[in-house]
Amino acid sequence: MSIILFNLHGQSSDYQEEVHLAVNTTNILVGESLSFSAFVYSNATKNVSALSSILYIELVDESGRSVSKTKIGLRKGRGAGNMYIDPDWMSGTYRIRAYTRWMMNYESFYEQKVLILNPYSGITVGESISGDPIRFEDTMDGLTVYQPAQDVSLNIGSLEPSTLSIAITKATKLYYPNEIELNNKGVEMRSFEKLPEYRYGLVQGKISKPSGELNQLRVNMIIKGSSMQVATTKTDKYGRFWMSYNPDYCARSAEVQVYVEDDSVSQIILVNEYYENHTPLDSVYTAIDSIIAKEIIERSIHSQVQRAYEGVEKPISNDVKNYTLPSAEVYYLDDFRRFSSVRDTFIELIKYVGVSKSEGNYRMNVRCAPPDGLLSANKSPLILLDGLEVSSQDILSQSPNEIEKIEIVPEYYFVNDIAYKGVISVHTFGRKDLETRTRGLKFPIANYQPYSDDSNTILLNENHPHYESDLLWNPIYKHAGGLVILDFATSRLTGTYKISISGISNTGRAINLTRYFKVSDSVATNNSN
Structure with missing residues (x-):
């Protein structure tokens, strides 16, 4: 690069x-x-x-x-x-x-x-x-x-x-x-650790784990701003990774989530944006x-x-406003379209999403056909709560009274070499901090002026x-x-x-x-x- x-x-x-x-x-x-x-x-x-x-x-x-x-x-x-x-x-x-x-x-x-x-x-x-x-x-x-x-x-x-x-x-x-x-x-150039931000902003970091290879581990990033940005990459042999984002879509500020698809990873260390x-x-x-x-x-x-x-x-x-995903079906909840639980809301209101339960765990699935040449087996949707990735259980455990709208993208959503089987994006009113089991690190990006x-x-x-x-x-x-x-x-x-x-x-x-x-x-x- x-x-x-x-x-x-x-x-x-x-x-x-x-x-x-x-x-x-x-x-x-x-x-x-x-x-x-x-x-x-x-x-x-x-x-x-x-x-x-x-x-x-x-x-x-x-x-x-x-x-x-x-x-x-x-x-x-x-x-x-x-x-x-x-x-x-x-x-x-x-x-x-x-x-x-x-x-x-x-x-x-x-x-x-x-x-x-x-x-x-x-x-x-x-x-x-x-x-x-x-x-x-x-x-x-x-x-x-x-x-x-x-x-x-x-x-x-x-x-x-x-x-x-x-x-x-x-x-x-x-x-x-x-x-x-x-x-x-x-x-004298003391290092070449920080790459120049030629066209876009960079999120850079390093992962560590007790044992095993650090090379080619999947790292994902989601940025919650005026528009959702999803990025994915793989680590080098030292566990380092770089991912780019468009700061013009981050409004005045944004929140970033970075996580690794490896449960043995013990730590994610991000390079500071500013001098310490x-x-x-x-x-x-x-x-x-x-x-x-x-x-x-x-x-x-x-x-x-x-x-x-x-x-x-x-x-x-520093407020980050809710955005609407392109090609999304949007469901605004009101007194006539808000059921006693989030699970019932999905079952009764949203035809594109199925909710199932296996061994005590709930699973949400977007009903959509795969593109030609792509096998649909083992493909999961991208599930977001206020712009950050969460599990099906995190969504279904929320109070329906805190939800403003639900967006569904009823088609495959591609990020580099990853194919998500649709997108489920839930937006709350933002009136209180939500309890979730969000993976990885969450951190703010300092306000940006285009x-x-x-x-x-x-x-x-x-x-x-x-x-x-x-x-x-x-x-x-x-x-x-x-x-x-x-x-x-x-x-x-x-x-x-x-x-x-x-x-x-x-x-x-x-x-x-x-x-x-x-x-x-x-x-x-x-x-x-």
Whole structure:
């Protein structure tokens, strides 16, 4: 598998990726969202890299604890996403870390410091917060001045063909640099354990058992997400296995079940998606003076007023919605179609399923004819409860009052070289944890944000207060070359604003461009450039 991937790229096995994250701001209040734009590039050529399709992102606190995780989809080395800043987090310097699965083989990651401020826990003059942010001294003269709530078309100048990230935000007293620096240092590849996720996500692991061969053992995987995904493979002689999944079908999060068709297997060990440990932040602190405290309080008030009109921003939900299988017959249960037991429900309502009992054990069977050339003997259906594989007994032992719908696929269902005699999928209301004898391991996949190049800017509306501090965020701007024209609107917040443009040119050169302008009530005429 890895040989095919590297031949596609014309690269050797020591091909190394690096990452840069451009963020909309490095000074953010709790309750807001931190937006980021990802550049994944080749360490050797400095051009964007198409090797990986998923980027792993963590937010790490002062102690080295990962407080939030997400994944974003990549296309040709570019991707974008956001992370909700929880109101319970304390003020201080946090670090956002980003890396691909392949980068974990040489213990590489990108790190950006971000100052998170919690005005609701109290901001007092003389208080110290972790980190060493730079203090912004607003002493610049001769800046272009715009009126509040004014439409602007700004000529930035000419740039070569490149892929860019563009942010316009109100300058804050404390900030961290966020310029792109293309890494020139290659490091030794410590292992090739983690394969690159070229097109799809990977679930990777190893099995062990007290005795016997580890080679060619059947491993199955089911992913419960916005669409069911079933995969199967066989182990190598070391008991290792790899299975792929499409993260775009995993909604924001998903639950995975991995099991081995061998009762003598004692353990399944999965490779972690993320780094297990992070170093604590250096013991450096910054004091809050009266000017900084005043700015934080004012920002908090403006943010609350603005969100009262826009609606309170909510964190990404981890709920996994029920899906409907293709070609499935769907039976929704109600007061007229719900019998005293699940067994009676199947017998009375669902003509495609037979229920039998042998030596005290129940067995469910889907009535369907095999395709030509396939023997039906000893073929069993795939039986699912809320998206995970269970036994017939697990289904029949549930209370019918907890079941929302039953789906039946009355035809053979093929997964690689396995043929299931139909599918029985039962969905509950999700009101309580179910007692089942589910085989193997169950674990969540961190929330995934599909590739998106959506941009955000202010649309002036006389019915809104327009206390936005972020005027423009364009995370993936593909510039064909020539003049860069920024169209945006100012808010009603006066002060100094910062334009940050960063990216990588088509020739592998880092691009960092910073401009400032002011918004003031005292400007007499409209400036349009």
